[in-house]
Amino acid sequence: MRENKNNIELLTERVRTGEMKASAIVEGAVKAAETLNKPLNAFLEIDRTRALVSAKEIDARVLSSNFAPVLAGVPIAIKDNICVQGMQTSCGSRILGNYHPPYNATVIERLLGAGAVVIGKTNCDEFAMGSSNENSAFGPVKNPWDVTRVPGGSSGGSAAAVAAGIVPVALGSDTGGSVRQPASLCGVFGLKPTYGRNSRYGLVAFASSLDQVGVFARNTLDVAQVLRVIAGRDLHDATTADVPVPDYAAELTGDIKGARIGLPQSLFGEGLDSEVRVAVEKAVDIYRELGAEIVDIELPNAQFSIAVYYIIATAEASSNLARFDGVRYGFRAENAPELRQMYKKTREEGFGAEVKRRIMLGTYVLSAGYYEAYYGKAQQVRSLIKEDFRRAFASCDAIITPTSPTPAFSLGEKVDNPLAMYLNDIYTVTANLAGIPGLNVPCGLSSQRLPIGFQLLGAYWSEPTLFKLAHAYEMVQPFTERPPVYA
Amino acid sequence: MPITKADVEKIAQLAHMEITAEELKIFAPQMADIVAYVEQLNELDTSNVQPALGGLTPEGEATDSSRADETSPSLGQKSALAEAPDPARGHFRVPKVL
Numbered sequence: 343m344r345e346n347k348n349n350i351e352l353l354t355e356r357v358r359t360g361e362m363k364a365s366a367i368v369e370g371a372v373k374a375a376e377t378l379n380k381p382l383n384a385f386l387e388i389d390r391t392r393a394l395v396s397a398k399e400i401d402a403r404v405l406s407s408n409f410a411p412v413l414a415g416v417p418i419a420i421k422d423n424i425c426v427q428g429m430q431t432s433c434g435s436r437i438l439g440n441y442h443p444p445y446n447a448t449v450i451e452r453l454l455g456a457g458a459v460v461i462g463k464t465n466c467d468e469f470a471m472g473s474s475n476e477n478s479a480f481g482p483v484k485n486p487w488d489v490t491r492v493p494g495g496s497s498g499g500s501a502a503a504v505a506a507g508i509v510p511v512a513l514g515s516d517t518g519g520s521v522r523q524p525a526s527l528c529g530v531f532g533l534k535p536t537y538g539r540n541s542r543y544g545l546v547a548f549a550s551s552l553d554q555v556g557v558f559a560r561n562t563l564d565v566a567q568v569l570r571v572i573a574g575r576d577l578h579d580a581t582t583a584d585v586p587v588p589d590y591a592a593e594l595t596g597d598i599k600g601a602r603i604g605l606p607q608s609l610f611g612e613g614l615d616s617e618v619r620v621a622v623e624k625a626v627d628i629y630r631e632l633g634a635e636i637v638d639i640e641l642p643n644a645q646f647s648i649a650v651y652y653i654i655a656t657a658e659a660s661s662n663l664a665r666f667d668g669v670r671y672g673f674r675a676e677n678a679p680e681l682r683q684m685y686k687k688t689r690e691e692g693f694g695a696e697v698k699r700r701i702m703l704g705t706y707v708l709s710a711g712y713y714e715a716y717y718g719k720a721q722q723v724r725s726l727i728k729e730d731f732r733r734a735f736a737s738c739d740a741i742i743t744p745t746s747p748t749p750a751f752s753l754g755e756k757v758d759n760p761l762a763m764y765l766n767d768i769y770t771v772t773a774n775l776a777g778i779p780g781l782n783v784p785c786g787l788s789s790q791r792l793p794i795g796f797q798l799l800g801a802y803w804s805e806p807t808l809f810k811l812a813h814a815y816e817m818v819q820p821f822t823e824r825p826p827v828y829a
Numbered sequence: 830m831p832i833t834k835a836d837v838e839k840i841a842q843l844a845h846m847e848i849t850a851e852e853l854k855i856f857a858p859q860m861a862d863i864v865a866y867v868e869q870l871n872e873l874d875t876s877n878v879q880p881a882l883g884g885l886t887p888e889g890e891a892t893d894s895s896r897a898d899e900t901s902p903s904l905g906q907k908s909a910l911a912e913a914p915d916p917a918r919g920h921f922r923v924p925k926v927l
Contacts, residue, residue: 444908538889551884580894583886649867660844667845669921674914681926682845690847698846699856702837703863705844719870721880726873728881761862777884802886 364415371417374829411457437692447544464499494524519770521556526745529793537777541576549658566590599633604738653720660704749792
């Protein structure tokens with residue numbers, strides 16, 4: 343079976359037993375990344391030399407100590423807004439361009455400590471702002487299922503790299519759905535953990551109260567194993583919570599009898615593609631057959647989530663992106679002999695259209711006279727959305743929804759209409775506003791052979807429940823289809 | 830509240846961003862659309878609702894994020910300046926301020 347080739351457990355077992363060298367595994371991944379970058383544009387940097395040096399070190403470590411760490415020799419791709427020392431961090435933006443951070447993000451330190459090998463940095467929407475990857479300053483990523491279509495965004499490069507079989511796992515970031523939505527459009531698993539589950543130190547900030555590093559993989563177990571490595575308290579990020587990290591894999595028993603899954607019927611109406619609706623309803627039926635109890639729930643304020651999100655996210659972005667001023671790092675405009683002029687020219691030439699639009703929206707909603715009407719109001723409605731979930735989780739263990747209202751759309755289709763683009767996030771933004779975890783599970787292909795996914799949402803720290811439910815589904819409905827562009 | 834070109838120009842000033850005439854023409858109606866969309870929140874009566882502050886979970890709020898006030902190794906001058914567009918004698922150099 344082809345899928346098993348990249349399963350973390352099989353890979354690390356081969357490295358541990360000496361059946362396969364980490365360097366051979368990493369060489370294969372690097373080669374696939376290089377070859378498939380022409381059709382996909384998934385990577386902004388592939389570091390062959392460094393990846394092979396790291397892999398050889400792991401081989402030597404295994405040989406000398408007879409010990410293999412949990413991710414020994416696992417090749418991994420990292421979204422280009424997460425700092426990896428020695429590699430670039432461009433955030434898909436011209437304003438950072440060839441920036442090389444002098445430190446590792448905490449999640450990277452933990453992955454490296456567990457023996458994972460970073461093979462490259464993946465393409466993304468500029469500063470993670472977008473739902474199609476078309477906002478990258480370095481060209482869009484193409485969907486491996488159909489290269490005329492978007493992979494979703496903003497972590498489209500990481501989603502495409504996993505879907506195309508280049509790497510078994512990749513990291514992305516999820517501020518309003520930027521892991522789950524591309525996971526859905528590319529047919530892979532994608533997790534946004536509970537806010538504070540893992541560290542944001544070294545993740546370039548977009549909207550700090552919403553951002554969370556997330557994981558892509560082709561099965562639940564791989565997501566669970568990587569989360570276990572990266573999760574937990576970090577003194578460099580005061581928003582990480584002191585909550586124990588469980589052994590997620592131990593939860594994957596397959597037995598979900600009696601689990602209560604909430605079904606918000608009101609979210610299955612207008613704007614939802616009929617094939618997506620049918621596929622997700624079929625998944626609900628399968629859960630029922632597996633012994634879960636399906637409970638009707640209401641999320642009365644979910645309809646306001648996009649409006650709340652685009653006030654809060656842009657407000658936080660306008661503040662976070664003030665640091666890009668051409669002084670300490672990145673690009674500085676030429677021919678600007680005066681300081682203020684240098685700031686303005688640098689930001690005009692360095693940022694792309696969507697980032698400018700969001701910085702300006704954020705500046706507007708925070709400006710004198712408007713703060714209460716927009717930002718204050720949005721934070722109040724955010725409280726109502728949190729309360730909706732608190733009430734819903736009193737009667738169910740998880741909630742099922744579509745992840746994206748449609749399968750992958752065509753490149754260029756929505757690029758001139760920002761509001762239509764924002765509505766792609768309708769099912770995903772609520773989790774970021776409430777701080778709860780969400781997981782995309784692939785559940786089939788459309789008539790045009792494009793992946794469809796459903797989303798499981800859970801209460802705070804309920805990742806074990808989400809994994810258990812996803813795994814049980816996967817056991818009876820494995821997603822074994824492969825895209826035409828595949829390693 | 831409709832957003833005019835003059836508003837967009839003022840916002841760009843506040844955001845320290847130059848915008849071109851071409852961008853102004855595109856951004857003004859797009860921002861007006863988005864602002865009109867988010868104003869649907871006015872339908873909701875929130876007079877008795879406390880605003881959410883940040884994204885923390887109850888467990889996150891309960892986590893003590895203070896630490897002992899002790900120095901620890903940091904980047905250092907050389908490394909901190911390594912990516913600067915115009916470093917000079919151990920400093921970040923900027924164009925004249927006045």
